[in-house]
Amino acid sequence: MNFNKKNNEIIERTAPSPTGGLHIGHVYSVLTAYENARQNHGLFKLRIEDIDFNRCKLDFEKEIIANLSWLGVSWNGKIMRQRNRKKYYLSAITQLMNEGLLYPCSCTRADIKKVLAAPHPNEKLDQIYPGTCRGRQPTKPIQALRLNIAKAKKIYSKQKLYFIESGHSTNYSLEDRVITMESLENQFGDVIIARSDINTSYNLAVVLDDASQKITHVTRGDDLLAVTPIQVLLQKLLSLPTPIYHHHKLLYDTSGKKISKRSSNETVSSLKAEGISAEEVIHRAFSQSERIIK
Ligand SMILES: [Zn+2]
CATH class of the missing domain: 3.40.50.620 (HUPs)
Incomplete structure (x- = not known):
């Protein structure tokens, strides 16, 4: 390599x-x-x-x-x-909250399923969280904190995200290292950044831990390639460096x-x-x- x-x-x-x-x-x-x-x-x-x-x-x-x-x-x-590492996760969550990037979501899985089951003109949007709780006070117990991806787009302000992928999976091409913010929004929507049961999420914890361990190269299975753009976005929002990724085949x-x-x-x-x-x-x-x- x-x-x-x-x-x-x-x-x-x-x-x-x-x-x-x-x-x-x-x-x-x-x-x-x-x-x-x-x-x-x-x-x-x-x-x-x-x-x-x-x-x-x-x-x-x-x-x-x-x-x-x-x-x-x-x-x-x-x-x-x-x-x-819980206090570090909490501190990043507080930072994102203060910037208005996160909002509490009180939807259960069943609530989300119900909304998504309704006919929708855009098929793509059937897959992602419909944004029910964005801009409203939670009425029920909070299930998660979600990223307001529209706000993230404004704060990050660039149209594209970049990262270097050095793996040899056939699931991506060179262009996949460049993700437009628009496709990120369409693909992921308002993703969960902290689950209420663990007070963080896999993506947030990994981004903070990689930065804390000063990781320059992330080698992992290509099942994680799909969520890499979200991790790169979190790095941008938290002013953390983006490592070089190497996703290998499983x-x-x-x-x-x-x-x-x-x-x-x-x-x-x-x-x-x-x-x-x-x-x-x-x-x-x-x-x-x-x-x-x-
Ligand atoms: Zn919700």
């Missing part, structure tokens, strides 16, 4: 969620990021993404950390844990199913228990990836 950033330090990261053990798809992702950092004499950071505390378990966290070490992955500095098992925590029985722990070496586990992950990239 050549990012043409030889003179600058590369800081990569891995950010597993302790909702299960590491599987072969994670191994591919972690090692891709780790090798990029190593080959460029950069740094590698570890972050535990445990904002969704109902689903995260300390046992999984311990297992993940032990398995990363077993795979030969080491990291620089302290492990960042999202559960310790691994699929032999039956053609995407490897996920739910589907995979090939976890690092289970392979380890079978007596398979770390080198072999890594080899399997990368040979599976070659099959899908070709």
